[in-house]
Amino acid sequence: MAELTHMIDSEVFLAFSTYATIVVLKMMLMSPMTGYFRLTRKAFANQEDTSLVSSTEDKKKMVRVDPDVERVRRCHQNDLENIIPFVVIGLLYTLTGPDLSTALLHFRVFVGSRLFHTVAYVLPLRQPSRAVAFLIGLVTTSSMAYRVLITALYL
Amino acid sequence: MAELTHMIDSEVFLAFSTYATIVVLKMMLMSPMTGYFRLTRKAFANQEDTSLVSSTEDKKKMVRVDPDVERVRRCHQNDLENIIPFVVIGLLYTLTGPDLSTALLHFRVFVGSRLFHTVAYVLPLRQPSRAVAFLIGLVTTSSMAYRVLITALYL
C-alpha cells in the first residue's frame, strides 16, 4: 500500500465504484419490493400502516406476518450481511493496487452471484442454487480480504 | 473522476464526513434506546439478560416480545437498510466532484428525512408521514447513485 493515493485515480477505483453502486442499488430495491408485498398481501408490521390501504376494513387483522413478505425480508437481510462486507473490503482491496483484470473478476463474480442469489431466493429456485450463490459471494469477499491482509498487515 | 485525490481535500468531503457521522451516530442511538425499552418493559431476548433487572422475579416470563421494543428494533433495521447505502454511495458521490451546494442539498435532505423518519416511527406519527420520509431518503441516495454511475461507469 505504498502509493495508495495513486490507486484512487485508477481504473480499478472506477470499476469498484461502478460495481459497488450497482450492488448497493440492488440491495436498496428490496425495500420497495417488501413494500409492494406488504400492500398487496395486506400484511403490515405497524398498526398505523394499515391506513395506507384501507380505512374501512378490519385493520387489526392486517397487522400480521405473511410468508411472501418474510421471504423478501430474509433476502434483504442476507444482502445486508454480505453486500456491506463486500463494499468495505472491496474498497480496501482496491487501494492495495490489484491488477485491473483480477479486480474486475472479483467485482463481476460477486455482483453476478448476488443478482442470482436474489432470483434464487425470491422465486424460489430449488436448492442448492441459493446456497451456491451465497458461497461464491462469500469466497470472493474472503479472497479480497486475504489480499488486504497480506498487503497491509499492521497490528 | 479524473482528479479524485483533489476531492478528498475538498469542502464537499468535510461536509460528507460531518453528515455521515451525524446520521451514523443517530443510528447507533437506536441500540441504547432498545436497551432502555427492554429494561423498563422487562422484555428480553436472552435468558441470561434477565439478571440485569432482577434476581428474584420469575425470569422465564421476562424472555418475551414487547410491542414497544419491536417498534424501536424495526426503526433500527430500517436505518441499517437506508443509512448504510447512503454512506457508501455518498462517499463515492463525494469523489465525483459535485458542486458544494448540490452536495450539501443531498446530505441535508437525507439526514433531515432520516431524523424525521425516526420521530415518525417511534412516536408514532400518522401515515403517510413515515412512508414519505423513507421515500425522500431513498430518492436522495438514488440521485447520488445516478451521478456516480454517469461519472464513473466502468463495467
Place this chain on the structure above:
Amino acid sequence: MAELTHMIDSEVFLAFSTYATIVVLKMMLMSPMTGYFRLTRKAFANQEDTSLVSSTEDKKKMVRVDPDVERVRRCHQNDLENIIPFVVIGLLYTLTGPDLSTALLHFRVFVGSRLFHTVAYVLPLRQPSRAVAFLIGLVTTSSMAYRVLITALYL
C-alpha cells in the same frame, strides 16, 4: 483535515485496513455459523432449504425456529449494528490524522471488545459480560466520531 491525501499513505491507514478487515471477517463468520446450526438442528427458514439435509423426513417440521440458531442470528445482527458504524466512522477518523498510538488503541479496543462480545453471546457467558463488551465498543466508536466532528465539522 487539511492534508487528507497524506493520511491515506500513513501507518494509521494500514492499521485501520487491518483491523477493519479482521472485524468484518469475524462478522462474516456468523453466516456459516448460522448455517452450521441450521443444518445440525434441522431448523430452516425456507421450505426449499430442507432438501439440503434430507429427502425422506417430514420436511414441514424442519421449517421451524430453534433457540441456538436464533442466538447466533441475534449476535450477527448486533455485529451489523455495531461493526458497520465502526468501519464508517473509523475510516473518517483515520483521515483526520490521529496519532498512530491513539488510533491503534481505538482499533484494538474495539476489535477486542467485539471478539469478546461474540464469545459472551454464543456460549453464553453470564451477564453483564456481553453488556460491558457492547458498551466498550459503543464508547470507542463514539470517541472516534467525536474527533471526526471536532476536526471536520462543516454543516
